Amino acid sequence: MTTVMLALVIAYLLCLLPISLCALCSETSAPNRIKPVSTRQGLLNITIDPRLELLAVLQHLCGSKMTSFDSEGYAESINAWFADFKSHPVLSRLQSLEEHGFSYDLPVSCFLRFDGVPLGEQTRSWSGYAKEMDEARMEEAAQGGSLEEFYAAVNDFVQISDFGGWFESQRPYLEKTVSVAASLLATKDDMICLLIDWYGYSHDDYTFIISLLVDGGYGPSLVDRQNKSTLYCVTSFDASENPADTILNLTDMIFHEFSHPYVNPLVDKYFDMIKDRSELFEPIKNKMDRQAYPNWWITVVEHFVRASEARLVQLLFSREIRGSSIQWHINEGFIYLDTIYNAVLEYEQARRETGIRYDEYFPRLMQRFAAVKELSPEKLRDLIGFKGPINTARMYPVTLIYPDPKRVEGVNEFIIPTVNILIERLHATAYTDTQALELDLNEQNICAFGAWGSNLWLNKHLPKAPFQILADKIIADKEYPGTNLRLAVCLPNPLNSELGLAIYTAQSITAMKGGIRHGPQDWYVYETDPEPKILGQGDFSCKRGEWIFDGRDEGGGSLTSGQPKPIWRVGRSPF
Numbered sequence: 001m002t003t004v005m006l007a008l009v010i011a012y013l014l015c016l017l018p019i020s021l022c023a024l025c026s027e028t029s030a031p032n033r034i035k036p037v038s039t040r041q042g043l044l045n046i047t048i049d050p051r052l053e054l055l056a057v058l059q060h061l062c063g064s065k066m067t068s069f070d071s072e073g074y075a076e077s078i079n080a081w082f083a084d085f086k087s088h089p090v091l092s093r094l095q096s097l098e099e100h101g102f103s104y105d106l107p108v109s110c111f112l113r114f115d116g117v118p119l120g121e122q123t124r125s126w127s128g129y130a131k132e133m134d135e136a137r138m139e140e141a142a143q144g145g146s147l148e149e150f151y152a153a154v155n156d157f158v159q160i161s162d163f164g165g166w167f168e169s170q171r172p173y174l175e176k177t178v179s180v181a182a183s184l185l186a187t188k189d190d191m192i193c194l195l196i197d198w199y200g201y202s203h204d205d206y207t208f209i210i211s212l213l214v215d216g217g218y219g220p221s222l223v224d225r226q227n228k229s230t231l232y233c234v235t236s237f238d239a240s241e242n243p244a245d246t247i248l249n250l251t252d253m254i255f256h257e258f259s260h261p262y263v264n265p266l267v268d269k270y271f272d273m274i275k276d277r278s279e280l281f282e283p284i285k286n287k288m289d290r291q292a293y294p295n296w297w298i299t300v301v302e303h304f305v306r307a308s309e310a311r312l313v314q315l316l317f318s319r320e321i322r323g324s325s326i327q328w329h330i331n332e333g334f335i336y337l338d339t340i341y342n343a344v345l346e347y348e349q350a351r352r353e354t355g356i357r358y359d360e361y362f363p364r365l366m367q368r369f370a371a372v373k374e375l376s377p378e379k380l381r382d383l384i385g386f387k388g389p390i391n392t393a394r395m396y397p398v399t400l401i402y403p404d405p406k407r408v409e410g411v412n413e414f415i416i417p418t419v420n421i422l423i424e425r426l427h428a429t430a431y432t433d434t435q436a437l438e439l440d441l442n443e444q445n446i447c448a449f450g451a452w453g454s455n456l457w458l459n460k461h462l463p464k465a466p467f468q469i470l471a472d473k474i475i476a477d478k479e480y481p482g483t484n485l486r487l488a489v490c491l492p493n494p495l496n497s498e499l500g501l502a503i504y505t506a507q508s509i510t511a512m513k514g515g516i517r518h519g520p521q522d523w524y525v526y527e528t529d530p531e532p533k534i535l536g537q538g539d540f541s542c543k544r545g546e547w548i549f550d551g552r553d554e555g556g557g558s559l560t561s562g563q564p565k566p567i568w569r570v571g572r573s574p575f
Helices: 003-028 050-061 076-079 090-101 103-110 130-145 147-160 164-183 191-201 243-274 277-280 282-290 294-316 319-331 337-354 358-370 375-385 390-396 414-428 456-461
Strands: 038-042 044-048 205-210 220-221 229-235 397-403 428-431 445-449 473-475 479-480 485-495 496-506 523-527 531-538 538-543
Touching: 003 485, 038 164, 038 496, 044 050, 044 164, 050 076, 050 090, 050 103, 050 147, 050 164, 076 164, 090 147, 130 147, 130 243, 147 164, 164 205, 164 243, 191 229, 191 243, 191 294, 191 358, 205 428, 220 375, 229 243, 243 277, 243 294, 243 358, 277 294, 282 375, 294 319, 294 358, 319 337, 337 358, 390 445, 390 485, 390 496, 397 414, 414 445, 473 485, 496 531
Parallel strands: 044 205, 205 229, 397 428, 397 445, 445 496
Antiparallel strands: 038 044, 220 229, 473 479, 485 496, 485 523, 523 531
16 A cells, blocks of 8 residues: 555544544433333223323423413422523423414423433324424414424433423322323223224324323324334323222323323315315314314314314213213313214214224215204304303303402411412412492403402492302201301303303301312312311203202202312313
8 A cells, every 4th residue: 555545544544533523422321311200001002191290390491381280289399400400591492382372282292302311302193183283383383482402402401401300200200190090990891992992993002192281182093114004192190089980080081181182183085075165164263272172173173173072981980970971071162062972872883883984984974964964043142142051151251350458358368378279270260349339341261269248349230149158047948057057069150151161158257267169060069167067969951041959959068079070171272
C-alpha cells in the first residue's frame, strides 16, 4: 500500500470514528423506559401507563379541564413533588396547544404512540378513518406551537423533575389500584369474550388503562409496525364502598370505549346514508355541545356506541337495569336511542340465526337511523327537557350558588368548604346568591346551597317546590320526622328547562356541614346526626310540568349504598 493510499485509509477511518463514538454514546446513554404497572385478566390487559400519567401530571399542573378532582391524595402528591416546576415551559406550551384543539382523546392517543417515557420513538400510528381525521386535528393544534418542541420540552420536564422518581414513589398505590380493578373484573364473565362474540370479530389486543386523574374516558385504536391493532379503554378508577357499584361503572366504561373502534369506522364508511338528516341534530345540538359532541357525525357515533354499550351491559347483568340504562342516555340528549336500540336487538337476533357480523349488518342499522321521522314540537320538548337524575345537574357547565356569608351566619363554616371542593371537582364557577341574581344563568346547570329559605336566588326562581322543609320534618314522598335533616334534589333549571337545578338544602345551616355522596336518582333525604344516613331516596313519578314524588320509600342505607355513582357519564369524547 502506497503512502498516499495509507493516508487516505487513515483519514477515512478518522472520519468514521466520531460517528462510531456518537452511536456508542447514543446506545449507552439511551434512557431507561419507566415500567408500567400491569396485570392481565382473561383477554384484557389492565395497566397504569407512565405515558398517560405523565400527560395527566402536565395537564393537572397547567390547570387543564381534561383532568378531574382526586380525593385520595394522588393530586396532592403531584403538587408536592413538582412544586418547583410549575413554571416549566412545557406547561405554557401545553396550554397553548390545548387552546387550539389538543384536548380530549387527541393528546391521549399522541402519547400512546410513543414507545415509553421518556418519549422516544413513535412506534404506533392511527389508521383508517382516524388517520386523516387526527392528522387534520394535529395540524390545527400545531397553530398553538410546534409539537416537536413540545415533546422535547416534555422530555426535559421528565429529566429535571425526576418524573420517574415520582412514579416509583407511587408504585405501591398504583399496584394496589390495578390489583383491585383486576379482582373486581374477575368476579364477572370475561367482558372481552362477550364483546368479541357480540360484534362477531376481534382485534389483536384490548388494553384497559387506568389514568387516575382523567376526566371521563376515551377509546382510541392504534396499530403497530406489524399492523396489529390495539384497542384502548382509558378512564379513571373510583372504588366505591359497594363493589357492585364499581363493577357496573367499570363495565359501562369498558363496553363503551371498546365499542368506539368497532362503531366509528362504520359510521364513517356509511355516513352518506344519514348525512342529509342533520335536521335531527338541531333539537339536541345544545346538549351535545355541552358534552363535547359538536357535530352530527359524532352524535350519530354516540347513538350507536351507547346502544351497543347498553345492550352488552344488559347481557352481563340482570334485566333490572335495562330500562334505566336506556332512559339515562335519552335524558342526556340521545333522544333517538330507542330506535337504534331496537335495531340492535334485531341485529342480535339475526346474528343468532345466521352468524352475521356487526360490520356486515351495519348498513341496515344505519338505514333504521336514517328513517327516523322528525318529532313533533311537543314530543321534542318532552324528550330534550331535563329529566334528572341529580348527577346530571352537576354536568359542565355548572354554576354554584350559596347564601352571601355577609348576610347568613355559618356559611363560611358549613357550606364554603363543600363549594370549594366542587369548584375543582366540577370545573365550576361559584357566586353568592346576591351576585347570582345579577347574572344570566340560562346556559348553566345550577347547584344551589343553603338552609331552606336562606338562598335568595332560589327564593326568587323557585317560589313553589314539590317538597316542604319544616322545623320538625321534611315532606317529600312521605313525612320524615326529625330536626337534623337534609335534602338533595333535582328539578329543571327554572331559566332553561333543558338544564338542571340541583338543590342541597337542610332544616338548619349546621345540617349543611360536609359534602354528601349520592347516586343517579332524583332525590335523597338524609339524617345528619349523629352520622350521615339516607332515610329515603327515589325518582319523581311525573316530570312534566310540576314534578311529583313517586310515593315509594327506598330509604335505609349508608351514603354509598344503593345506586352506583356514574362518574363515567361526564365529559367523554367519541374517539
